[in-house]
Amino acid sequence: MKVVLENLTKCFPSRNKKGAEVIAVNNFNFEIPDGKLIGLLGPSGCGKSTTLNLISGLETPTKGKIYFGDEDVTNLPPEERGVGLVFQNYALYPHMTVEENIIFPLQNLKGAQKMSKEAMHQKAVETAKLVQLDGLMERKPKELSGGQQQRVAIARALVKIPKVLLLDEPLSNLDARLRLQTREELRRIQRETGVTTIFVTHDQEEAMSISDLIIVMKDGVVHQIGKPQDVYDEPANLFVAQFLGTPQINVFHGEVKNEKLYIGEEDVLDVPGRKDMHVWVGIRPEGFIPDANEGRMTCQMDRVEVMGRDVSVVSTHPQMTGRSIRSIVSAENKFDPDQKTVRFNLKPYKVFLFDKESEERV
Numbered sequence: 001m002k003v004v005l006e007n008l009t010k011c012f013p014s015r016n017k018k019g020a021e022v023i024a025v026n027n028f029n030f031e032i033p034d035g036k037l038i039g040l041l042g043p044s045g046c047g048k049s050t051t052l053n054l055i056s057g058l059e060t061p062t063k064g065k066i067y068f069g070d071e072d073v074t075n076l077p078p079e080e081r082g083v084g085l086v087f088q089n090y091a092l093y094p095h096m097t098v099e100e101n102i103i104f105p106l107q108n109l110k111g112a113q114k115m116s117k118e119a120m121h122q123k124a125v126e127t128a129k130l131v132q133l134d135g136l137m138e139r140k141p142k143e144l145s146g147g148q149q150q151r152v153a154i155a156r157a158l159v160k161i162p163k164v165l166l167l168d169e170p171l172s173n174l175d176a177r178l179r180l181q182t183r184e185e186l187r188r189i190q191r192e193t194g195v196t197t198i199f200v201t202h203d204q205e206e207a208m209s210i211s212d213l214i215i216v217m218k219d220g221v222v223h224q225i226g227k228p229q230d231v232y233d234e235p236a237n238l239f240v241a242q243f244l245g246t247p248q249i250n251v252f253h254g255e256v257k258n259e260k261l262y263i264g265e266e267d268v269l270d271v272p273g274r275k276d277m278h279v280w281v282g283i284r285p286e287g288f289i290p291d292a293n294e295g296r297m298t299c300q301m302d303r304v305e306v307m308g309r310d311v312s313v314v315s316t317h318p319q320m321t322g323r324s325i326r327s328i329v330s331a332e333n334k335f336d337p338d339q340k341t342v343r344f345n346l347k348p349y350k351v352f353l354f355d356k357e358s359e360e361r362v
Contacts, residue, residue: 001068001163001196003032003055008064010050010220024050026220028064032213037190037197039207039228042217043243048200051217052166055198056083068163081164084157084195088169090149092141092156099124099137102155109160127155130189147178151185158193165190165197171206183210204244208232216240233349238359241282241352247312247326249352253319254281256353264319268297269346271353279362280321280354287350288313288327290335295343299325304335311335315342 008028011021025047032038040048053059055066057078066074073081092101102124106115115123128134131151141149150170157165170186171179187210190197201207207214208228216224216231216239224236235241241249252263256274260267263281289295290313299315302324313327313335327344335342353362 002034003164003196003198004065004067005030005032005051005055006065006067008051008054008066009062010047010054010059011062023220025054025061028222030215030222030225032196032198034196035194036212037187037199037210039211039214040198040200040217041204041207041214041243042202044202045219046217047220048202048217049168050220052168052198052200055164056085056166057081082160082162084160084162084165086150086153086157086165086167086170088172090141090153090173092149092152094141097138097140098128098133098144098152101141101152102127102159105156105160123159124155127159130158130192131155131185145178146174147182147185150174150182154186154189158189158195162195165193165195167197167199169200169202171201171203179206186210205246208244216243218243234361235282235352236361238280238282238354241354245284247285247328248322249282249284250325250327251321252281252283252317253321254279254353261351261353263297263317266297269348269351274353274362277362278356280356280359282352282354283346284350285312285326285328287347288329288344289347290327290329290333291343291345293343295345297344297346299342299344301335301339301342304337306331313342 005028008025010025011023013021028051040051042048050059054061057076061074065072103120106120106123109115125134128137131154133148133151133155171182174182183206211228213225214228214231215222218239224231224240231240232244255262255278256271257276259270259272259274261269261271299317302314302316305312305314309331310328311331313329315325317325354360355362
């Protein structure tokens with residue numbers, strides 16, 4: 001089921017009488033393809049959960065339309081939209097078994113959809129197998145791990161075969177190991193069911209690892225939409241460049257002069273065809289090539305952190321906007337622990353220039 005958002009906007013009244021209204025979602029336009037997993041990504045307060053609530057029907061848009069396929073569902077209540085919802089707190093009934101929790105949505109079906117006890121049991125068993133919980137049907141939530149509880153919540157959302165599955169920070173209460181395991185399970189389940197899924201998270205690694213497409217939001221505005229690798233490789237603006245990537249992109253004050261990029265007094269890269277201008281320079285951590293003899297960019301060495309296959313060279317530069325530069329290079333590169341400076345050449349495709357005022361990519 002494709003989902004179409006057309007000029008979708010949600011405004012909330014100000015918390016005080018004199019303040020301006022808060023625009024949580026601002027003129028969102030996007031078509032979510034049928035059967036895809038979409039990561040809705042952004043910092044806290046960017047509007048991603050509000051967008052999910054608008055799609056589910058828990059919130060009413062100030063303006064705009066929402067379509068499931070060709071059906072306008074903008075004014076339909078949540079129970080008539082055919083959505084499955086999973087929240088970060090699981091919301092399981094503690095007095096019910098796993099099977100009873102999964103069956104619960106089926107007990108509210110009416111008319112032609114109403115099911116017998118035997119049919120509900122069979123449906124619960126099928127769904128539990130999908131999320132690999134079929135051996136735990138008689139347990140109560142307190143007898144399950146966090147990851148197992150989350151899978152019960154997913155099974156409960158899937159048991160009615162929703163048109164759209166909506167996941168709001170579903171992994172945030174899990175520890176690091178369980179997060180990794182459960183997100184892999186989530187991707188497997190989504191592929192097996194083929195249900196259109198919208199996954200809200202502030203964790204960019206999480207979104208990039210399992211999503212077909214990601215939508216990066218800030219302050220209610222969509223900043224970029226695309227395949228995860230494409231957005232990482234071609235950020236539309238400085239915000240997107242800084243939001244995606246671990247370690248974070250290194251940002252410097254720079255200037256283009258005579259088709260050369262200067263950071264401080266050094267021309268660090270040839271930029272043919274570029275006009276003269278002051279810019280923000282973003283360099284991905286993997287964009288540095290150590291070259292003790294001919295490196296065009298000189299940084300002050302701080303330390304080297306061993307990571308196994310790679311090392312992280314931590315250095316500083318007067319034009320760096322943050323505290324430290326992090327350069328991820330192969331462990332085959334050897335550094336003298338007493339050296340004061342380190343010289344780099346740059347990989348051109350890992351260097352991005354942004355307008356100083358608008359912060360848009362140039």
